[in-house]
Amino acid sequence: MLNERSFSIAPDCADCPIRHRAVCARCESDELESLEQIKYYRKFEAGQSIIWAGDRMDFVGSVVSGIATLSQAMEDGRTQMVGLLLPSDFVGRPGRNIAAYDVVATTDVVMCCFRRSPFEDLMHRTPHIAQRLLEMTLDELDAAREWMLVLGRKTAREKIASLLSIIARRDATLNMRGPGTGSVVFNLPLTREAMADYLGLTLETVSRQISALRKDGVIELEGKRHVTVPDMARLMEEAGDDADGGMLV
Amino acid sequence: MLNERSFSIAPDCADCPIRHRAVCARCESDELESLEQIKYYRKFEAGQSIIWAGDRMDFVGSVVSGIATLSQAMEDGRTQMVGLLLPSDFVGRPGRNIAAYDVVATTDVVMCCFRRSPFEDLMHRTPHIAQRLLEMTLDELDAAREWMLVLGRKTAREKIASLLSIIARRDATLNMRGPGTGSVVFNLPLTREAMADYLGLTLETVSRQISALRKDGVIELEGKRHVTVPDMARLMEEAGDDADGGMLV
């Protein structure tokens, strides 16, 4: 889910695969070893479904590379995205063997998986894995609640600005640039339709508001997906966030 | 937060205060004893603020009686409620000492509190407390995500029906009646304005839609707050949920 705090790679941790830090930031080497023994990789192509809501879910894992979405659909086809899964984000939940949401790969995705039951055993033997998962889940909860404000109370323009500003910051963190308040460049990982599903809008409205933000100089576009934000502070203002970006302290 | 699974009182547990089950459903007696030693009570009157976003938060705890709301405000006054705290719900988070949301008592509220740092120590010594908190947090996350669908994709009428159906079911669980699908009676714990803040609507729209549901025989009102649902299945259909109520399996 979109949240800066849930994600951190220590710059000196090139040898420590992202999957391990995602599962447990404080793992000692023997615990990493235990994780190592039960892990396996799965690859998915862009557009492929990783899991359907209601399916039996016999693994948990984390995204190693690529982007996936977590979404919920109503019977009549209305869809709401409830989470965006970026590298290091955790998928699945210990103690629940039925998937609650559809997970779809937006780009090619590599996941590092653990079979659920050995993972749960390990979690029970290794207290701070549960503690680490608790931290991550609390971060997800904060992100979900922040998004409730976006969905419930913001205008279409503010919604777009909120999404862009979160992606920009998340992208900056992924690439280990400081978020800063100056100019930021990134690629939009989502189609207009996916953005609409995330924001509770239609794709036409998304398109119109992006055009409007471009016309007003808040963002610059090169092609459809390559975005330049000349002034992050301006974008965050458009999003209706306070100066610190609405992120929790 | 509105979620059935996060809440359970064993019928034979009259001597086991709700606060302990809320913190740890599987506590052994000596662990309960440890919790007992660091707990204290706080009372709040209806309308009183329990904590403001940004405040230092030096306790965690659970609601023993009464109802409180968790909400987020924008600078211009727009407000989005992100959670409804009913008895047994947990407030605060280990590892974070700044409150992220406003917590306000809607009715008179009694909370069972634990100072944060002793609680965290206990959590580190007692692995399954962290595991229990993880379960509860995952339930909250599911509830938040379910609410994202309501906020992003449902019509005003469906939103009202969703809220009523969740409150009805939650109320049935609290009073240890089976949720059933027949007739249900309960008191609305929220003002129209609070409902509006929860649903991302205005209070006028809330009022109008409640009137419409009454006119259509989906609900019956006695006074402003006493609600009878003659047919829960009908209400859930109005909410746009599938027959099982949209709750996760």
Add this chain to the structure above:
DNA sequence: TGCCTTTTTTGATCTGCGTCAAGGCTTGGC
């Protein structure tokens, strides 16, 4: 009981966003 405040309902009007429709741009296959 009667006054005052708060909450709720209802009406009239406005507007942001959805819906429907058409056309442009990009990419890949042949």
Add this chain to the structure above:
DNA sequence: GCCAAGCCTTGACGCAGATCAAAAAAGGCA
């Protein structure tokens, strides 16, 4: 190079829900 299939943009129009306004209920408390 041409065609087809996805994406994306833009326009015209309608409607659900917001906004503005006012009155009716429901409490509280002397």
